[in-house]
Amino acid sequence: MIQLTPLIRWQLPGSDGAEIDARLLPLLAAINGGANLGVAVAQVGLSYRHGWGLLHAQAALLGVPLVDMQRGKGVTLTAAGQQLLQRTAGAEQRLLRKAAAIEIAPLPRAAAKPLRLVIHASHDLALIALRERIAPASGLELNLEFKGSLEALASFAAGHADLAGFHIPLGSHPGALAPYLRWLKPRQHRLIGFIEREQGLMLPPGNPAHVRALRDLAVKQLRVINRQRGSGTRLLFDQLLHESGIDGQALRGYSTEEFTHLAVAATIAAGKADAGFGVKAAALQYGLEFKTLEHERYLLACRSEAAEQPAIRRLRQAIASPHMLQVLRSLPGYAGANSGSLLSFARAFSTSRGGVQKRT
Template identity: 40%
Template sequence: MIRIEPALRFRDDLGREIDPLLFRLLAAVRQHGRLTAASRDVGYSYRHCWNLLNQWSSFFGSPLVDLARGRGASLAPLGETLAWAAERVQARLGPQLHNLAQEIDREINRAVVEAEPTLRLAASHGYAVALLPELVAAEGGLRLELNYLSSVDAVAAMVRGQADMAGFHLPVGPLAAPLFERYARWFKPRSHRLVRLVTRTQGLLLAPGNPMGVQGLADLARPGLRFINRQEGAGTRVLLDAMLERSGIDPAAIAGYGSVEFTHAAVAAHVASGQVDAGFGVEAAASRFGLEFVPMAEERYVLAMHRDTAVQRPAQRFLAILAGERFSSSVTELAGYRAGEPGSVISIDELTAA
């Protein structure tokens, strides 16, 4: 099978292109605090990494990394800015690049490769669902096309026949039933099946050490606190809107509530870069960016499909993969994610139970 992987490239007005390794190296220096460890992390020699840093420090006219004998390495202000710029670009554009790659990949494979059974999954972006294409490819005998859409758009695509399955999420508890009303018009209990994928934790993403002392949603309205939100229509945004309404908190009182990003990672990158003080998203994003996390809600992430799809061989193969040890083991490595009987059927009543 042929796989397309779009890549981001940075160049100046003269056409000089920054080696993508530089951004990986800067991130590794920030993580490890030593150039020797960072060099091992990116898979290049110490000398090569040293030369790369010197080359681009000279290009920018400012150091990227501060090196001190006996004290390791740390990012200089420009290095910090470049590292977070790359993180934010990747976090914001990653899902769109993935969707584009899937389209190109599908057309090329139709032309040059003997067709494998294919399932089309439209899904809300998340860390567990992102594992699925490679997991399915590793198991063999099936191809999974994953297209990232908002939760409602994913369900609509499944019902219209534009996807075989849809991935969406609902909170556990009293908000589940009212929030399911957004999807209810698409579902017919006799015609559709809901399948468990994972349970995950959503909450507040805060700067390391929580310098603003944020403890709950009410603190988001505190003067001077800067917030970054998810886009309207995103399941996470709908959850936060509902939680604020339930708590009697006016979104208009939260500075930055109208400023949005399109993925959990992009929200986390904003907080980690210091551009804002808080965001709302999954614990895995906080863990990946080294942020503080205040849990606020548990969610079930489920897959929906038509009952006719569910009994066909490709779907049965896919459900067996979900139920296997490899998927559960991968999920346990994601902070705040739990694999509770993945691949098993869950009823609408069970999904929306208070």
């Protein structure tokens, strides 16, 4: 028999309060156990960059630092980090005393193992849902690691992943596709349609600075929280700034970076920035104002010889499934667009939009 025990998950107050990332507590526990940050993030299966980004994003969400890093002294937990760890341990002990463990029979030995795929991809909320909710029911195990779009494509080209996830703008932006095409070869790679989504300005509730366009960021000298260099969102933001005649380096906070859409939204929600650029669904999840500036297409790249192999065929079926469509309908600003279809390069990189009607 397999024994299951209950665990504690924390979330902010309210019916739609954001949840604390499940990876945070194991990471804090590893740091509290004396591990340096490099060892601690490895223990929870994260890269150093994403581990540090997780700590920073959760601190922004909670409004208090969780770790203290000092040169020559390594990283330690702050009083808030210690308290969160101790309160969780105490709550779990009390829960175990009151809630009986559940025993279930294991699957028969003949049960098929899930097909496994390694995906390096730009951060996306629908992709998270695909990994956590859709893929397991389809007999798939997705080892998903978030990177910037260009970093994901470079990693894929180097043979470190089965697929790369990246996104491209659908508007007319001369030269915008060149950085992506550097890593993709029509004879060697195939492209799978995933979703289309809205990108734009995230702003505090009620838009107190009355931002109407990108130029207001500079004119009103607003504090900006940016995405990391090499991410598709940062490339698009820089492109839009250039087309608007705005020097990004002159913006307050331009060099301050986060690694996910949710981290950008959390920073603004915490009052530490006045504006950021990201997807609509992340902004609305944190109760922010949102102004759409561009629509974009999210694609998955695979190797030509693997496109018809069982694992990728099953992935394409999962992406095209009614369950995935339900996920997209729950994400504001998202739409299905040739979801799960193998696309020619000309079709994938066209600027025309397509797909189901978006939920706004």
